[in-house]
Amino acid sequence: MAKIKAIAAVSLNGVIGKKGDLPWRIPGELKWFKKITMGHIIVMGRKTWDSLPGLLPGRENWILSRSNHSIENAKVFTSFDEVENTAGDRTVFIIGGGEIYSAFLPKCEEIYLTEVPQIIQDGDAFFPSYKNDFHCTETLEKNEDFTIGKWCRNK
Template identity: 30%
Template sequence: MKVSIVAAVAKNGIIGINNSLPWHLPEDLAFFKQTTLGCPVLMGRKTYESINRPLPGRLNVVLSGNVHWAPAPAKDGTPRSVIAYPAALPEGGATQIATATNLPNALNWLSNFEQVFLIGGSNLYQQALNQNLVDELILTEIHQSFEGDASFPQWDRQLFREVERITNTATPERAWGFDFVKYAKVDN
C-alpha cells in the first residue's frame, strides 16, 4: 500500500486558518478530487468537521481518540452510518465514513487498498512523517504567504526527491502562482 500526503501549502508553510483554507483555489480543489477519487482518504476529526460531509467517491476514514465520535447528520437530518475499526471495509470507491482511534490501526485496516491519501490536518501529517509512514507527498506549493493557525510540518527533504512539477503562473484574477509537486520517498 502506498501512503501519500496531499496538501496545499502556502509559501510560509500555512495550510489552514480557523479549520478552513485561507485561499480560494478552484484548480487545487479539482486537482485534489482528481488525485484522490476512488481511494481511501484518511483525516483527523477536525479536518472532517471542517468539510462537514464525506467526500463523494471515497472511503472517508476519520481518526478520533473519542471512540464514541459520530459525524453530524446529513443536511436532511438523516444520521450518517459509520464503520468502526476493525469491522470489514467496503471495496472500491463507495462513499462511506469509517473511524479509527490511531494512525497505525487505520493504516493496518486499510492495508488491502493500493493507495491511501492522508488529507490533514497538520497533526496527522506530523505523525505520519515522524513515524516514517509516508511514501510520497503531493503538494500544491502556493507562491504566496498567508495568515493562518495551522502549518505543514517541517520534513526532511533529503528523504524525498521531486519527481513531477506542474507550474501554474499568476493570472489577472489571482496575483500569485502555484505548482503541483510530487515528491517520492528515496529508496534506502
C-alpha cells in the same frame, strides 16, 4: 501493506490552515485534489472533517479521532495502526490536518504538494518539515496561482 501518500496545499511559510479552514479557495487546485484522490481512501483528523461540508463523494472517508465518534458513511479510527491494518494493500491519501500529517509522513513514500505562492499571516496549522526526506521528482501543474509537485522519499 497500504500505499500511504500525503496530499496538501502549502503556503510559502508552511501554512495549511487558518481558523479551521483552508486559507484560500483555488478552484483549479481543488479540482486536481478531487481527481487524484477519487476512488481511494482519504484519512483526515477530526478538525479537518469538521471543516468539510460533508462526505467527499467517490472516496472512502476515514477520520482519525481521539474519541470514538460515529459518523454516517465514514469510518472513525482511534489509532494510526488501526488505519494501516484496515487499509490492507490499498492506496491511502492523508489529507490533513497538521497533526495527522506529522504522524503519517514517516510512513509516506510520496507527497503531492501544491505550493501556493502566498504568505499567510496568523495561520494555525502547518505542514511538517519534509525537504530533508523527500525530493521533487515531477512538476504536475504550474500556473500563477499554484505549483503542484510530486515528491518522493529519498532512498
